[in-house]
Amino acid sequence: MPQWADYSTGERIKILRGREVRQSDLAEMTGLSIVTIQKAEQDKALTLPTLLAIAKGLSVDTSVILGQQAPRRAQAQGDRMMIRDLSRAVHDTAAGILPADVEVMSLDELQAVTDRCWELYWRGRYIEAGSVVAPFITAAAARLHDQPDGEQAPAWGALSDAYRIAGYVANLMGARDLAYSAIGHAQNAAERSADDMRVALVGSGRSWVYLRDARLPEALALAEKSAADIEPRFSRATPEQMTAYGSHVNFAAVVASRMGDKERAADFLSQSHAAGARMGREVRAHGTLFGPVSATTQAVGINVALGQTGKALALIDSIHDVSALTEAARNRYAMDKAMAQADARMWDASLDTLETALRAAPSWARHQTLPGVIVQKVGRASTARLRRVSELIGVSPGTQGFLPATAKTAL
Structure with missing residues (x-):
């Protein structure tokens, strides 16, 4: 399969x-x-001003157009424009x-946008x-700018939430x-909000950026540290604190x-299960959802990562x-389940799980890398089923590379 650098500059413009x-x-x-x-697309003429204008229009670096850097898979024009506006x-x-015509919203209105x-x-x-x-x-x-001195803490909290969400979206989009940058600004705003919970939430968000x-x-x-900073007394904790x-x-x-x-993962999982059992149901708070189902489904992925396939399959059963989970959490669980099945050489079951999830949430799936990993792992499944799943995620069975999502139809 051709690599990004193998295309001509004109072909890359057409793909993008x-x-x-x-x-x-x-x-x-x-x-x-x-x-x-x-x-430009026919490789007949591409001056520097034209190159710069096209790169700006497509919201990509010139290095991507010139083939020196590959675009991230599934980043369509709308994706790149969103990231540019967010930045x-x-x-x-x-x-x-700030724009001269920016609307000043109330704190209640900002909370509604956060939700x-x-x-x-x-x-x-x-x-x-x-x-x-x-x-937002x-x-x-x-x-924040409109708040009187001494009354800015709630506005700092709203701004911290906005930056944190921006950091999550940017991190997921690569x-x-x-x-x-966004998570750093979220931390500064959280500290000025005088809200220890927000500070811990941002810390956990920064940890996710580090992980990726x-x-x-x-x-x-x-x-x-973030978990220890907000650990509540179970006998007195509110559902929101437990979440x-x-x-x-x-x-x-x-x-x-x-x-x-x-050992450390098992210790954290024990605390997670205890918290979920104490809650008894899924609760949404502070931009997340947690409860007994969340604890168990996420334990599947953790055991898969540790190579403990038997434990993962037992949890799945x-x-x-x-x-009760969010759509994204259900989709992620399906990916972890498919990976566990692949590790257990349950090839067809793995592809069935994966295909169902991909068809149910195509928009979510195109921002994930795990489906491609699963396809590479499943080498002995039904050829027809493997081909169907491969087409859904834009990879070729048995290869390590893939084209951007638009490449197959653009050329």
């Missing part, structure tokens, strides 16, 4: 443009003529730059969540620099499993209803 953006659309977006766009909102507000952003995020609608949080950041910054950046020891230390604590120890178990630390 994709089906949703016509040549006339790109011409309008860049201020160039259609003839200039056509010549501008984060950096401009952190520098104190909406988290709802979109946990439904797996990451592009929409990012599109909403960009103006600006509105929260305007509220925009690591933006994720670091392969900074595992730092991720584990921070995840453990935050349970989510934190669960994530600490995830990080420990990625490090292969079975004990899980009968995941309807």
